[in-house]
Amino acid sequence: MQDLIAQIKAFNRERDWEQYHSPKNLAMALSVEVAELLEVFLWLTDEESRHLPPARKQATEEEIGDVTILLLALAEELGVDVLEAARKKLQRNREKYPLEKSRGRAEKYNELK
Amino acid sequence: MQDLIAQIKAFNRERDWEQYHSPKNLAMALSVEVAELLEVFLWLTDEESRHLPPARKQATEEEIGDVTILLLALAEELGVDVLEAARKKLQRNREKYPLEKSRGRAEKYNELK
Amino acid sequence: MQDLIAQIKAFNRERDWEQYHSPKNLAMALSVEVAELLEVFLWLTDEESRHLPPARKQATEEEIGDVTILLLALAEELGVDVLEAARKKLQRNREKYPLEKSRGRAEKYNELK
Amino acid sequence: MQDLIAQIKAFNRERDWEQYHSPKNLAMALSVEVAELLEVFLWLTDEESRHLPPARKQATEEEIGDVTILLLALAEELGVDVLEAARKKLQRNREKYPLEKSRGRAEKYNELK
Numbered sequence: 001m002q003d004l005i006a007q008i009k010a011f012n013r014e015r016d017w018e019q020y021h022s023p024k025n026l027a028m029a030l031s032v033e034v035a036e037l038l039e040v041f042l043w044l045t046d047e048e049s050r051h052l053p054p055a056r057k058q059a060t061e062e063e064i065g066d067v068t069i070l071l072l073a074l075a076e077e078l079g080v081d082v083l084e085a086a087r088k089k090l091q092r093n094r095e096k097y098p099l100e101k102s103r104g105r106a107e108k109y110n111e112l113k
Numbered sequence: 114m115q116d117l118i119a120q121i122k123a124f125n126r127e128r129d130w131e132q133y134h135s136p137k138n139l140a141m142a143l144s145v146e147v148a149e150l151l152e153v154f155l156w157l158t159d160e161e162s163r164h165l166p167p168a169r170k171q172a173t174e175e176e177i178g179d180v181t182i183l184l185l186a187l188a189e190e191l192g193v194d195v196l197e198a199a200r201k202k203l204q205r206n207r208e209k210y211p212l213e214k215s216r217g218r219a220e221k222y223n224e225l226k
Numbered sequence: 227m228q229d230l231i232a233q234i235k236a237f238n239r240e241r242d243w244e245q246y247h248s249p250k251n252l253a254m255a256l257s258v259e260v261a262e263l264l265e266v267f268l269w270l271t272d273e274e275s276r277h278l279p280p281a282r283k284q285a286t287e288e289e290i291g292d293v294t295i296l297l298l299a300l301a302e303e304l305g306v307d308v309l310e311a312a313r314k315k316l317q318r319n320r321e322k323y324p325l326e327k328s329r330g331r332a333e334k335y336n337e338l339k
Numbered sequence: 340m341q342d343l344i345a346q347i348k349a350f351n352r353e354r355d356w357e358q359y360h361s362p363k364n365l366a367m368a369l370s371v372e373v374a375e376l377l378e379v380f381l382w383l384t385d386e387e388s389r390h391l392p393p394a395r396k397q398a399t400e401e402e403i404g405d406v407t408i409l410l411l412a413l414a415e416e417l418g419v420d421v422l423e424a425a426r427k428k429l430q431r432n433r434e435k436y437p438l439e440k441s442r443g444r445a446e447k448y449n450e451l452k
Contacts, residue, residue, distance in 0.1 A: 014212055017215075032374050037140055041137040050135050061198050062205075064191070071184065155255055156255075159385075219381075249389060251388075253379075263369070275366075287419050304400075
């Protein structure tokens with residue numbers, strides 16, 4: 001991952017694109033890419049989304065590539081380690097969604113009784 | 114990262130949440146989380162987004178944690194390796210945005226002359 | 227609708243918020259609100275989304291209110307008439323999706339054979 | 340607007356697309372279209388977004404057309420009147436953002452002191 005982050009930074013620096021890459025703009029770009037990923041699943045049933053035909057499968061991989069690049073670029077700009085941030089959040093989620101209350105239920109934590 | 118992915122899977126399996134986690138639903142959840150990250154930057158100038166006060170900085174870290182968890186869960190469900198997908202896409206971007214044409218310009222590749 | 231647009235403009239002018247309301251920022255805010263609307267449907271099946279319990283139904287109405295306000299504010303800022311824009315687009319869609327090719331099929335127009 | 344809503348319904352009924360148009364799917368489609376609108380502003384400064392060149396201006400009108408069509412289709416499916424929902428929300432916003440506290444300030448209501 002460190003190597004990939006270094007490559008992303010070099011890619012942007014060589015094109016003199018850092019001037020555009022404020023966290024605000026990178027977050028906007030990340031939203032746009034995530035919507036392109038979402039579009040691959042548009043009008044499919046849940047079940048169909050679990051069994052994508054090859055062209056759609058390939059499209060998800062490309063869009064996940066874009067999303068990952070932008071997420072790493074944004075996190076780097078903010079000085080955030082994505083894996084560490086995910087680990088902390090997972091720990092918080094363990095507290096917000098205790099096993100006995102949340103098993104088999106899709107409610108948000110503040111709707112759990 | 115492998116360890117984090119294993120933890121995410123265990124978290125969801127223990128709560129019997131895999132039934133909800135079709136790729137379509139995970140892509141929707143990823144969109145929702147990315148919008149929460151985007152919201153942190155709402156109404157800020159580009160410059161302000163580069164110098165966030167501590168509470169907003171902390172909020173970005175939490176939202177990046179959520180985005181990372183959902184991106185890894187979705188990629189795992191689809192059998193996609195996020196780092197490999199990003200590397201491939203970066204290589205494709207090098208071809209779409211050659212240095213001499215794209216330096217210092219923000220246009221999309223199909224608008225570059 | 228003209229009256230509503232006038233009320234939205236007065237609301238923003240009285241709070242001296244026009245300074246923040248560049249089209250870019252309004253489009254970001256619109257994205258954030260649409261994601262809150264999307265969140266109401268998260269983890270539901272298609273069928274469940276057609277029969278929402280009252281609290282969720284109420285939530286969709288509030289989020290649709292926010293989305294409408296922001297859409298009208300953005301369109302006003304850009305000098306676009308939303309109804310006219312929708313009518314033109316609907317006409318274009320009639321050409322892109324001819325009846326005989328698109329009936330009962332969810333593919334995007336460029337995937338229709 | 341009533342006429343436009345009737346046209347949208349006829350367009351979808353003629354193509355037998357109502358089967359795909361659960362509120363969940365329409366909300367997803369709305370997100371995708373809003374992201375395409377957001378993309379028009381990507382990498383622009385706030386100031387540039389206030390003075391779009393003609394091609395981008397045209398693009399915003401088309402995307403606003405798509406967003407309006409989907410918003411009306413979703414609201415119709417849910418039995419929500421968009422103008423009424425916006426009016427109610429604007430009234431609520433007047434209470435959440437009293438003039439003396441919110442003038443010239445971009446904070447969210449729960450951050451206003």
